[in-house]
Amino acid sequence: MGAKTVHEVEYKYEVGPAFSAPAWDRLAGVAEVTAPRTVTLDAVYYDSDDLRLARNQITLRRRTGGHDAGWHLKLPVRSDERLEVQRPLNDSAVPPGDLADLVLIHVRPSDLRPIAKITTERTVWRLRDAGGRDLVEIADDQVHSATFGSTTELQAWREIETELIGDTDPKILDLAGRTLIEAGAAPAGDASKLARVLGTSPRPTSTDRGRTRLRGRSPAGAVIRAYLVSQVDALVEADPRVRLDEPDSVHRMRVACRRLRSTLRTFAPLFDPDVAEDLAGRLRDLASALSGSRDREVMLEHLTAELAALPADLVVGPVAEHIAGQLTADLARSREETLAALRAESYLRLVTDLRAFVTTPYEGAAARPARDVLLPLAHRAGHKLARRVTAIEATPPGPARDLLYHQARKQAKQVRYAAEALVPLYGTDALAVAAFAEQAQNLLGDHQDAIVATGLLRRWAAQVSHERDGDPLTYGVLLGIQISRLRAAERDFAALWSQLRRSPVRRWLR
Template sequence: MADTKREIERKYEATDDTRLPDLTRAAGVDRSVHRGLTELDAVYHDTADLRLASDALTLRRRTGGADEGWHLKFPVAVGIRDELHEPLSDDLPRPLAALLRSRVRHAEIAPVVRLRSARDVHHLLADDGTLLAEVSVDRVHAERLTGEGRGTTAAWTEIEVELADDGDPAVLDAVEKRLRKAGIRPAKSSSKLARALAETTPARNGEKPGKDTPRTAGDHVLAYVRKQIRAIVDLDPAVRRDLPDSVHRMRVATRRLRSSFKTHRRILDREVTDPLGAELKWLAAELGLDRDQEVLDERIGSRVEALPAALTLGPVRGRLRAWSAARRTG
């Protein structure tokens, strides 16, 4: 499995003339150390219809910097993403491709945007030398590689503040306070890719059509069906990563979708839903095996925790984890 880290960061608007304020005046920050300039070259990949970007996922192959390689980022909350990393290679690593399968299906994943950044890095340290956050001033040049805007470029400067591993989010609040006092405001775009796509996509006349409001019984049924399909697609990477409660939630969505096919068989096309129902039955059975193991792990784990320490000498928990992993993959 790819290396995973939780990325907690905030982005701010800037210009070439913007200068960082004295961030040592932020609460908890003792000193700022300039780490120098790094050149980064990242090529972002997606399907032709930008399925990953539409779900706020980013997939890139980046050279330069300490963590060059392939990066896949899943949104967790505002300003928080899980970043999976694989070593640099020419082709998309299979572990990352597997996590994208539910979204891209059989569509080709290809380069869509190239971002070249000159990153000026500063480390914010506590009085004991602990790294609190990394502040970067990025001068970005974007080029659209495909689609209607192919060949279109854009350039901007932004400030990025990333919390150190296991850092206190209060540091981000303290740094933001100093940045705001200096007239620096949060960025409107959630990511460099989102901004690059927005600024290299040709303008269209007219407004985008709004979502249709369900009116008939069939509309409401289809809206519910789409909701369960969306849940299954979204949870697929989490299940493959063995994230807590993901198997249970995906199993629930599978059961609900299958049930809706049966309940509304007079509305839905059975030539389509009956074969899908059979596939969902198979999927539920596969998920059930993992879910049963999850429940068993929880029960055994709670019983072990309740035992006196004298009865749990040695690598008891490690053996339980190995036993559980063997049953899941057996």
């Protein structure tokens, strides 16, 4: 993509015109304060007319002045933490296509327009330790802003920012903050300068919406909606990370898809059947588009680690290069497929429809008390898992039983996600069920991964055998490891399942 990414941790404080900066060299751990440096920063911010980026705590700007002049996109991570994606400054007033792509889930490129300009007269100090290492940057900002549109609103204020540098211990920001407050500063009421200019509040997250305590008498729809909202949030938050190819981002998005789809199926009586089935099908298609990237990534890591652990005399030929070549090529193709899926109109419509779905009124079973409706539906998922395990126990080893293990794995996920959704009502009992189901899911996942790996290794061994001077020895060794891994997963799963006789989880699953 050519973009530079920066992890930003900063705190902001409001100060008056007469505020006097404290003596920073008295701060614990600070041995030196650099001479002040003043720079003028001019930033034009872009958003849709209805401020969809700002309401999701996202900022997109073109800034001149300072050492990092250019296009900046800031994505929320946690409170006071953001991921900043930077592109070099150019002469265009149109946001770069790759940055527009990162916010496509919120706003189309054609809808982006300048919404405000902020000019900052910034005076900067850096705090250093005894070794001369930069710890914190202190910025004293004199700010002037103007909104664009049918009317123009002007503001002016002063604020202090403290930003962590490198891998410095974040505790120093707390020390700096206490020093500022003792000197008369106050924590800023807005997360960013733009939020103050626009008067926008962040879009409520699932956590915010979950603060109303859910009880047994709460509508069943309210309990399940809270879980669905959290997973829509997770999907939306993962979207730009997948586009940036961040580690584990595809996995997080795929899990959000699975949780949403599983919840729609487990608690189907609460929803309009046609709408829920349509959404579940589209979520399945999205998860499938994400699966190739994730599955190949996991397989590459797994086989590379197992190969590295083999004695040198068992590694014959360029096995590592061959495996990496096969899976890396597949991974590149899968990534292109994933990005194509995320840029498709069908995906954008799915996200829009999911957001609308979680705001629909409660009707029918969804309006009844949660204690009367939800537990039997969760138990139904558990009973189905138990039937899958009984079928496994009655089936001899072979492809048919392997398929049953795979089906049991998917059912264990459904039990886990159902229990997670009911944690607000059933607390530690639901957590125990979710933990048990996760253990089962992981063991059955090991089983399925070993089956997939054996298929790949047999194919690669056959390819090598047909090559001149090829020796399939190492592939055979790896194949044996996979078969042992498969049998171990079966034994461990049987042992886990036998624990149900002594576990309170049993009533959810039998």
